[in-house]
Amino acid sequence: MVSGFSGAGKGTLMKQLVRSYDNYALSVSMTTRSPRPGEEDGREYFFVSREEFERRIEEGGLIEYASYCGNYYGTPKEYVRKQLEKGRDVILEIEIQGALKIKEQFPTALLLFVMPPSVSELKKRLEGRGTESPEVIKRRLSRAGEEADGIENYDFIVINDKLEECVEQMHGLIAAAHKTPQRNSSFIREIRQELQAFAKQ
Numbered sequence: 001m002v003s004g005f006s007g008a009g010k011g012t013l014m015k016q017l018v019r020s021y022d023n024y025a026l027s028v029s030m031t032t033r034s035p036r037p038g039e040e041d042g043r044e045y046f047f048v049s050r051e052e053f054e055r056r057i058e059e060g061g062l063i064e065y066a067s068y069c070g071n072y073y074g075t076p077k078e079y080v081r082k083q084l085e086k087g088r089d090v091i092l093e094i095e096i097q098g099a100l101k102i103k104e105q106f107p108t109a110l111l112l113f114v115m116p117p118s119v120s121e122l123k124k125r126l127e128g129r130g131t132e133s134p135e136v137i138k139r140r141l142s143r144a145g146e147e148a149d150g151i152e153n154y155d156f157i158v159i160n161d162k163l164e165e166c167v168e169q170m171h172g173l174i175a176a177a178h179k180t181p182q183r184n185s186s187f188i189r190e191i192r193q194e195l196q197a198f199a200k201q
């Protein structure tokens with residue numbers, strides 16, 4: 001899971017990561033917010049009405065969902081399940097409440113937090129995007145302040161200064177996470193059992 005303040009550049013980073021390596025699958029979330037110019041339904045998000053979103057919640061079709069700055073955002077179950085079955089690393093670009101809910105369901109999920117190099121750079125990026133009104137930008141910056149309180153729940157932070165370097169760092173961290181004992185418990189158990197059998201011979 002990848003979280004980060006609005007304007008930290010998560011979207012661009014994730015697209016580049018998926019383009020650079022083929023073991024990743026990027027989950028497409030569902031949201032009730034309106035598309036920004038250039039965003040396409042089914043690519044950045046599935047854009048739906050509140051009624052449709054609430055229906056999906058009732059049907060149990062979302063792994064998690066959260067409310068963010070007045071809109072719903074959620075992760076559809078089906079795609080994630082299929083990609084995990086194919087053995088791919090599924091990337092969820094979601095905010096902190098959702099990330100923590102998923103961590104409860106999947107304790108070995110890796111949590112990365114993308115930070116901007118500075119707050120002034122964050123503000124500049126949000127304003128430079130030119131897609132949100134000053135009120136929305138203000139709301140998103142104040143939400144960033146709240147999210148900053150939860151950063152210690154994450155496994156790693158990545159500073160998005162230079163795109164390519166940041167992509168390499170993320171890939172490295174994910175590769176390293178695959179090697180922790182917690183994420184290799186069945187392999188470790190097998191080796192242990194074989195060793196025990198060997199010792200008994």
Ligand code: 5GP
Binds near residue numbers: 029097
């Ligand atoms: P934006 O409107 O800027 O695209 O996204 C706003 C926030 O919602 C971001 O922090 C983004 O990571 C988060 N988000 C996007 N999709 C989901 C989702 O499926 N679930 C949750 N909990 N948050 C999401």
